[in-house]
Amino acid sequence: MNDDEFENLQRLIRLKRHESPGEGFTEAFLTRFHQRQREEMLRKSSIELFFERISTRFEEFMTPRWALAGAAALLVGFGAWAYTSQPANAPGMANKTAPQPPTAKSGENGVLDKSKRDPNAMPANGTPGDTTKKAAPAIHDGSKGTLTH
Amino acid sequence: MQEASLNGSDTSQPATITTEPASSSAAEDRVLVARAQEGDTRAFDDLVRKYTPKLYGMIYNMTSNREDTADLLQDVFAKAYRSLKRFMGKSSFYTWIYSIAVNMTLNHLKKRGRHMKVSLDDVDTGIENDPDFIAVTTAKTGVAREVNIHELQKRLNAAMMNLSEDHRTVVTLYDIQGLQHAEISKILGVSEGTVRSRLFYAHRQLQGLLEDFVK
Numbered sequence: 264m265n266d267d268e269f270e271n272l273q274r275l276i277r278l279k280r281h282e283s284p285g286e287g288f289t290e291a292f293l294t295r296f297h298q299r300q301r302e303e304m305l306r307k308s309s310i311e312l313f314f315e316r317i318s319t320r321f322e323e324f325m326t327p328r329w330a331l332a333g334a335a336a337l338l339v340g341f342g343a344w345a346y347t348s349q350p351a352n353a354p355g356m357a358n359k360t361a362p363q364p365p366t367a368k369s370g371e372n373g374v375l376d377k378s379k380r381d382p383n384a385m386p387a388n389g390t391p392g393d394t395t396k397k398a399a400p401a402i403h404d405g406s407k408g409t410l411t412h
Numbered sequence: 413m414q415e416a417s418l419n420g421s422d423t424s425q426p427a428t429i430t431t432e433p434a435s436s437s438a439a440e441d442r443v444l445v446a447r448a449q450e451g452d453t454r455a456f457d458d459l460v461r462k463y464t465p466k467l468y469g470m471i472y473n474m475t476s477n478r479e480d481t482a483d484l485l486q487d488v489f490a491k492a493y494r495s496l497k498r499f500m501g502k503s504s505f506y507t508w509i510y511s512i513a514v515n516m517t518l519n520h521l522k523k524r525g526r527h528m529k530v531s532l533d534d535v536d537t538g539i540e541n542d543p544d545f546i547a548v549t550t551a552k553t554g555v556a557r558e559v560n561i562h563e564l565q566k567r568l569n570a571a572m573m574n575l576s577e578d579h580r581t582v583v584t585l586y587d588i589q590g591l592q593h594a595e596i597s598k599i600l601g602v603s604e605g606t607v608r609s610r611l612f613y614a615h616r617q618l619q620g621l622l623e624d625f626v627k
Binding site: 264268269271272273274275276277278279280281282283284285288289290292293295296299300303315319322 | 457460461464465468469472473478481482485486489490493494495497498532533534535536538539542544545547548564565568569572583587588615616618619622625626627
């Protein structure tokens with residue numbers, strides 16, 4: 264494209280400035296803008312307006328800098344939670360943290376009262392019967408990490 | 413008005429359309445923005461009056477649809493009003509509101525996709541006295557040639573709509589609105605080099621589409 268052609272092209276494009284919405288557009292536009300704002304205020308409930316103001320206030324925190332800080336905080340929090348909720352391997356800790364199997368209910372003297380036993384209760388092996396033996400709590404022997412009954 | 417210099421590599425200065433010095437306009441904006449942030453709605457109205465013609469022109473030249481332009485412009489000012497308290501003045505208000513307008517227009521165009529209906533504004537009668545119009549419609553022999561303004565308008569708009577949105581944006585901001593490369597790069601959030609290369613490619617495309625008017 265030579266210089267004359269380039270200049271002609273720019274002249275042509277600049278002619279688009281002559282396309283306009285006409286006189287009076289700006290004031291009419293402003294009137295419609297005020298009307299729109301009033302309608303929006305009336306449509307929104309006070310709770311919606313409250314949340315909009317809150318979200319506008321906090322939008323400034325949704326920048327990469329803050330997102331990274333938030334992500335880092337979440338990661339640290341998750342790491343701390345994962346660490347504290349891990350099953351303990353140390354001695355003496357298992358009977359505090361290990362889940363206890365369900366025990367058969369016993370009466371005042373610690374003896375199973377068959378009359379009070381739920382007839383529908385099934386032991387872990389799926390067969391009905393005396394559940395006292397099978398329902399005994401697991402006791403950790405502490406030495407090798409195995410469970411003994 | 414500064415005339416564009418002839419240069420195919422788009423390093424020329426655009427013809428500017430604003431006559432008031434940039435510094436007094438920016439200072440006036442700062443005062444109006446401060447008042448509007450304090451709750452003075454009339455100050456925001458003054459900003460609307462000041463920027464409506466420029467932003468209308470920018471959005472219209474991107475969309476070629478006057479109804480969409482009016483609706484989008486409402487959305488732009490509504491968003492600017494809601495976000496005004498967070499405007500810290502790191503850029504000029506001019507750059508800030510132009511960025512909002514460009515982004516909202518590009519989003520609108522992406523949603524509209526290929527289903528674009530053209531609805532053109534009228535061409536004001538001043539065009540016939542415009543030196544650019546006279547230059548374009550005068551043959552090299554100095555004889556004026558018959559040019560149907562309505563037809564010219566349709567061809568120009570069709571050519572613009574043939575450009576991609578990114579290319580149409582830079583042509584609108586540079587050639588039509590008269591912004592400098594540096595201002596455009598701030599508004600679009602791209603480097604000046606990107607602005608220049610998009611302009612170069614866009615001009616090459618437009619030259620092909622408007623060949624009979626350009627030669």
